[in-house]
Each structure stands twice: as structure tokens, then as C-alpha cells.
Amino acid sequence: MEIDNESDDILRPMRCELNYLANPDGSVILSQGETVVVASIYGPADVRPQKVLSDRSYLEAIYRPNSGQSMVRDRERESFLKCTCESVVRTVTYPRTGVSVIVQEIQDFGGLLACAINAVCLALLNSGIEMNCVICAVSAMVSEDDEIIIDPDHIKLKTSKGRMTFSFENCENKIVNSYTEGTFTESQYHEALLRCKLLSGQIFKMFRNTVARYNKC
Amino acid sequence: MEVNVNDVVLPGDRVSSSNFSNLHKSSKILGPGLRLFEGQVYVSKGGVLKQNKLIFWVESQKKRYVPASDEFVIGIVTQKSGDYYKVDIGASELASLSYLSFEGATKKLRPDIKVGDALYTKVLTAKRDMEPELVCVDSHWKKGRLGFLNTNGFIFTCSLTLTQKLLSKNRPLEKMAENRKFEIAVGLNGRIWINADTEVVKPLINTILELELLSEEEINKNCSNIFSKNCKI
Numbered sequence: 001m002e003i004d005n006e007s008d009d010i011l012r013p014m015r016c017e018l019n020y021l022a023n024p025d026g027s028v029i030l031s032q033g034e035t036v037v038v039a040s041i042y043g044p045a046d047v048r049p050q051k052v053l054s055d056r057s058y059l060e061a062i063y064r065p066n067s068g069q070s071m072v073r074d075r076e077r078e079s080f081l082k083c084t085c086e087s088v089v090r091t092v093t094y095p096r097t098g099v100s101v102i103v104q105e106i107q108d109f110g111g112l113l114a115c116a117i118n119a120v121c122l123a124l125l126n127s128g129i130e131m132n133c134v135i136c137a138v139s140a141m142v143s144e145d146d147e148i149i150i151d152p153d154h155i156k157l158k159t160s161k162g163r164m165t166f167s168f169e170n171c172e173n174k175i176v177n178s179y180t181e182g183t184f185t186e187s188q189y190h191e192a193l194l195r196c197k198l199l200s201g202q203i204f205k206m207f208r209n210t211v212a213r214y215n216k217c
Numbered sequence: 218m219e220v221n222v223n224d225v226v227l228p229g230d231r232v233s234s235s236n237f238s239n240l241h242k243s244s245k246i247l248g249p250g251l252r253l254f255e256g257q258v259y260v261s262k263g264g265v266l267k268q269n270k271l272i273f274w275v276e277s278q279k280k281r282y283v284p285a286s287d288e289f290v291i292g293i294v295t296q297k298s299g300d301y302y303k304v305d306i307g308a309s310e311l312a313s314l315s316y317l318s319f320e321g322a323t324k325k326l327r328p329d330i331k332v333g334d335a336l337y338t339k340v341l342t343a344k345r346d347m348e349p350e351l352v353c354v355d356s357h358w359k360k361g362r363l364g365f366l367n368t369n370g371f372i373f374t375c376s377l378t379l380t381q382k383l384l385s386k387n388r389p390l391e392k393m394a395e396n397r398k399f400e401i402a403v404g405l406n407g408r409i410w411i412n413a414d415t416e417v418v419k420p421l422i423n424t425i426l427e428l429e430l431l432s433e434e435e436i437n438k439n440c441s442n443i444f445s446k447n448c449k450i
Contacts, residue, residue, distance in 0.1 A: 025281040097309040125263035128279035133229030171229040211263040212225040
């Protein structure tokens with residue numbers, strides 16, 4: 001499959017504010033279109049004695065929905081975020097400590113998981129923790145008439161039959177993980193992957209601009 | 218992505234080797250936020266890459282203290298256990314401070330330190346696999362400016378970046394002290410202790426917290442103006 005470097009897909013506008021909360025070591029509020037998420041990081045901090053790891057830091061992720069108790073679906077997101085963070089944070093630099101990643105959903109208008117991953121990454125950058133690389137996530141969907149739409153909102157998602165979220169790292173621009181729901185063909189998956197990958201550069205650029213804005217020298 | 222000195226960097230960026238080309242091969246020093254991997258230098262923190270002669274580092278935002286040796290910190294005694302005090306310095310675990318590491322202390326003559334006292338101390342050892350160790354004396358066993366902080370003072374916290382800016386070569390604190398009298402101890406763990414007249418304490422804290430988002434140059438230029446303006450309110 002051939003896709004040229006100039007992609008026609010557009011991401012919904014991303015806006016963020018770092019140091020959004022006073023107490024955590026790193027925090028951010030991020031909006032992608034109308035989807036809004038707050039992420040915060042505590043660490044490297046104290047950890048309960050039974051959870052201490054002698055060779056690396058114990059990483060925990062907590063996902064809070066915007067209303068009600070956290071359900072099975074939220075737990076699934078939690079473990080997905082935890083795996084993602086473990087591949088990014090250099091946990092070996094901080095043995096016998098704990099790092100908590102807390103994500104609070106504010107508004108869900110499509111692409112929530114991608115927004116949460118991007119927010120976590122910005123919060124990690126804000127906390128000054130050692131990281132291997134930066135990651136960003138882009139969501140995509142396959143509509144009922146087999147059309148691939150990148151970064152869909154909640155209205156478009158109503159007509160979707162397959163939904164995907166891809167995360168990429170900035171070192172070699174490789175895929176880190178993908179999360180899929182629904183039905184789609186293999187070629188649709190690969191096409192969505194390539195088109196999302198092309199957009200990841202825009203998000204990394206936005207990360208870089210954000211870091212520049214908060215590190216005036 | 219390849220980056221150079223004074224660029225904005227993200228974790229995973231590679232520092233281009235042209236930055237090291239005019240240095241002797243084995244002489245560069247990698248500071249915080251940089252790591253060596255397979256002969257290449259990679260960035261591991263988001264911020265701005267800086268260089269001072271042989272030393273390279275990434276200047277970034279930070280709120281949580283990770284102990285490093287030879288840094289001056291403000292700690293609060295939380296426990297007395299045997300020959301050691303346990304001191305909270307804001308790191309992931311408590312630091313230990315031997316009662317013998319005070320000026321003039323002997324086994325019989327222990328320093329008069331109680332739980333809850335604030336101390337200005339120096340980090341002696343900080344290894345990631347070990348508990349950090351503090352001392353209250355310099356290498357000549359003199360206390361210098363280290364030791365017990367007066368209980369009349371007031372301690373508040375700020376980001377680590379701000380404490381580094383306050384202790385920079387431009388000496389912004391000295392400029393602020395030209396008109397008003399105050400006593401201050403800045404710990405690199407993000408704690409600041411102030412002892413001054415009641416009417417100076419509040420404007421001084423406000424001024425310091427206002428400097429948070431300014432760059433080093435702006436602090437140098439404006440700190441005394443901001444302080445005198447805050448004193449008038």
C-alpha cells in the first residue's frame with residue numbers, strides 16, 4: 001500500500017495547560033476537540049512496603065470516569081495505560097519508589113483513550129521524570145461503508161463498526177501498542193495504522209511547543 | 218530527532234555529535250536528563266539542552282526532589298533512632314543524619330535536636346540504591362551556615378527550578394535584600410526558610426512565588442522592583 005507523506009487527514013485541535021493542579025508533581029489538562037482529560041503524576045515517591053521493587057520503581061495507573069464508580073471497562077483502560085507508561089518511563093532509575101499516574105476523564109466526545117495517553121505523556125514531561133522516549137496516540141475508525149476516518153468525534157463514531165487506537169514513539173517512529181474494538185479487515189487495519197502514523201508527527205510537534213512554552217530561558 | 222545545544226528537547230532525541238566535536242573525546246560530562254547508550258547521547262527529559270564548557274544538561278521543570286550529593290537541602294527531623302536522626306527532605310524516603318556529624322558533637326555531647334526541628338543540611342551521599350545521608354558540617358568539620366534553623370522562621374515550598382534560579386550566579390536574593398532586611402535559606406529540595414519582620418515575610422513569599430514563571434534574565438532585571446511593589450501593598 002502506498003500512501004504519500006502529505007496526508008489529507010486532520011486532527012481535532014489540541015489544547016493543553018501544564019501545572020494545572022497544585023499538589024501533584026506533574027499535571028496537565030488536555031482537550032482534543034471536545035474530549036477533555038486531566039492527568040497527574042506523583043513520583044518518584046514513597047510506596048507501600050509490600051509493593052516495593054528492589055530493581056525498579058513500582059508504577060500504578062488509576063483511571064477515574066467522569067461519573068460513578070469505575071467499571072470493568074475503566075479497569076481495562078487502567079491496565080492499558082499502565083503498560084504504556086511502563087514502556088516509556090525509565091523505571092530502573094528510581095528503584096524502591098512508586099510512581100502514580102492518575103487520569104480523570106472530564107468529557108468524552110470520541111477518542112478518549114488516545115486523549116488519555118497523550119495527556120499522560122504531557123504530565124510525565126511536566127513532572128521531569130526520566131523517560132526513554134515520548135509517545136502519542138491517534139484514534140481511527142472504520143465506518144459502515146468501509147471508509148477509514150482518523151480522529152473521529154462522537155457523531156461519526158455512532159456509525160462505526162471498528163474502532164482503533166494506535167500509540168507511537170518518537171525515537172524510531174515505531175508503533176508501541178494498539179487497541180482495537182469491533183470488526184475490520186487486515187488491510188483496513190494497516191491503512192489506518194499508516195495514516196495515523198503520518199499524523200503522529202503533528203502531535204510530537206505540539207508536545208515540543210508545549211515544553212518550549214513552559215521552559216523559558 | 219537530532220538536537221543541538223539551546224534547542225528544546227524531548228526524551229528520545231539524539232544529541233548530534235557535532236556538539237562534542239571540539240571537545241576531547243573522553244572529557245564531556247553528562248548532567249541530568251542525558252544518558253549514554255551505544256556511544257550516542259540521548260535525552261531523557263523534556264526541556265532545554267544547555268552547555269557550560271564540558272558539562273551538558275537538560276534544564277527542565279521539576280517539583281519532586283531526587284537527592285544528589287553535595288546539594289544543600291532543608292530537612293525536618295521526623296524520628297530519632299539510635300545514633301541517627303531520620304530527616305524528611307521531600308525525597309522518596311527519609312534521609313539519615315548521624316548525631317556525630319554536627320560541629321563539636323561527641324559521643325557524650327549530643328547536639329540538641331528535637332523531632333520537628335528544621336535543619337539546613339548538605340547531602341553527603343545519594344545513591345539510588347541507598348538511603349541518602351546528610352551532614353551538618355563541611356569538610357573541615359565546621360558548621361558554617363549549616364545546622365538548626367531558627368523556629369521564628371517560616372518554611373514554604375516551591376518548584377525545584379525556582380530554587381535553582383534563586384541561587385544562580387546573578388544573585389537575585391542579594392538584590393532584593395538591598396532595601397529590606399531578611400534572613401533566608403534556600404534548599405535545593407524546593408523548600409525555602411525565611412526569617413524576617415512580619416511585614417516583610419508576606420511580600421517576600423509573594424515575590425518569590427511570582428518569580429516562578431520568569432526566566433533567569435527577567436528575574437535578574439525585575440526582582441527588586443517586584444519586591445518593593447509587593448512591600449507597598
